[in-house]
Amino acid sequence: MGTARVVFDRWHDRYAERLAGVRSSAVRDLFAAASRPDMISLSGGMPAVGLVPHDAVAAAARDAVHHEGAAALQYGSSDGRPEIRALITELMAEIGVRLQPSDLLVTAGAQQGLDLLAKTFVDPGDIIICEGPTYVGALQAFSAYQPDIRCVPMDDDGMRMDLLEELLLELGPRGAKFIYTIPNFQNPAGVTMSPERRRRLLELAHEYDIPVVEDDPYGRLRFEGGHMKPLRALDDEVIYLGTFSKIFAPGLRLGWVTAPRPILAKILLVKQAADLCGSNFAQVTAERYFKGTRWRRVLQKLTTTYAERRDAMIAALEEHFPAEARWTKPDGGFFVWVELPKFVDCNAMLAEAVERGVTYAPGDGFYPDGRGKNCMRLAFCYAEPSAINEGIRRLAEVIEDRLELYRAFIAAGALREEEEGAA
């Protein structure tokens, strides 16, 4: 039996001011804590690690200890073991990026890369440009350094270059510390930046002399269509963040960052201060796991599974969701982005959704400025197809209930259909 006893934080009034900026949403925390046995979560972007064969991981870990026990248990080099950096260069070559092992350093997931980059580049008030919406973890990592984050809207081809250009024109040369983008199967929008836009982005970055940070966790999870070259393959100046979280498992906390040498040197300094070095044990295990070809079959299985789940979600959306809703149709990755009429507030609606046993991620969490209230991110990566269908059905009921109210206003001429919601 649990207890309702509260344990207070004695130090609640001792924390640094910068933490005020990284507060999470009270509403979201509230409902994250709420659970019922049959809750269907469409909110979290958790990989389907159940498909990663545990025997293969166990064998890799056992091998690692048997053959390199001393190294695995010891401190390591701050930029990562040479062996794993060699492995990463091979993985990068497969997506068209030619690197030397010394061009990259290993991080604790790409998430640490985001933190290190912001720590390296950002002073309070500095401008960072990103897509709107963008990855909530990036917003959190950046926010700790108190930047001024500007969002550039997207369409089905990714970040709108005309709008980026407008913003750059306003900010001027070197007017931002960097441009952050997730070109492949973007989190949360699910869209992919077209080859033309990729080229244009790099042109603009050069013209305005601003570094581009390419975050590419989902690039290898493509369900259909041809591979698109990463920005880093088109331009050596691009800072690239990669991760083992989606091609192997997030539990190992392994990612990497490649950057022009001077930048990499700065990031390394910051990394040393942060954690001396990454986990050698995890690195050795990953090195062993990626020997041979089994990991490729596992990745294929993961991709096929995600594709089936994407199909289930799109089919369920088409079957259950009201005509007023619009959603993206991702060719890969984890997420579908749903846009409801402007007047719908998805934050306020979450309470009702939780009551009905389904969760989603309200859209405004993916913006630094309160936009996206009428949007939601749905994750298809984790739930089984039947659960996805049921979750979407429940969610559709909630939306219908809200829309019924809106329709009553519209029918009475009290609300125009394209009207923007209050606040």
Add this chain to the structure above:
Amino acid sequence: MREKIAVLMGGRSLEREVSLASGRRVTDALTAAGYRVLPLDVTADLVATIRAERPDAAYIALHGKYGEDGTIQELLEFLGVPYTGPGVVSCTLSWDKSVTKHMLAEKGLPTPAWITLTSDAFKEMGAATALDLIPAAVGGFPVAVKPSRQGSALGMTKVDSAEGLAEALLDALSYDTSALVEKWVDGVELAVSVVGDGDSLTVLPPVEIAPKEGLYDFSARMSADDVDFFAPARITAEQTAEVVRVAREVHEALDCRDVSRVDMMLDIHGRVHVLECNTSPGMTETSLLPMAAEAAGTTFTEVVSAIIEAALARKDSGT
């Protein structure tokens, strides 16, 4: 050994964070006063914990739904644990701003003109075709649109013209199935805390809330940086007397006990307009009741002790 007091806080309301802050402060005060204090989050384990711990009384530091709407009060009645603050009926009435206003109007207490509309009236009965009648019904713009049952100004909008009315109603109706449209009153915003009941009833000095700019909304209410507080309020002695009289009458009209906070406006003609009555007012560092207590020369600990003693007295008297 002093009595064991369960301080109830947190829970699943949208005001969870504020409640945890209130609960922390109340816990500290009761501990300082020598009680044995058991801080409890309102979770699925609450009843089991209360049964196991058998507190002598419960201090309700919950805000919003479940804490102020009669839910926790009914539960504590059932469990036989005396609790602080108004009883079930009083909480149920006060929690619904529309019902409160009906009660006040019936008793001849001043409250701004208003109308109430439920989501069913819109969905099933075509109420949206009558939005044009609203200005005349409440005496013209501007108006305040708010959910009938929600705390801390969540879902509240000031509307200056007919164009904004529908959006504001829809926004309010995402927090509750009932929304009210109330004539906007310009003037001095006052929060008047009342402690005790019957012969022991004390009205604390009114606290004036002066927004630094714009509306005193939820974010400002949560952050003391955006408003200036004046305790006692910068009003005349006659005005203070009138405000105090009205607060006392509201407390009594709604059959409150132990503690309540009456929120009101003092218009430019010196007339009082009651907006609502809170049966579990905030007790955080930036809350209004603690400020009022300080202005009265009372310590926070003394106020909290008086409130808990009133609840403990009900245990002794078996009521």
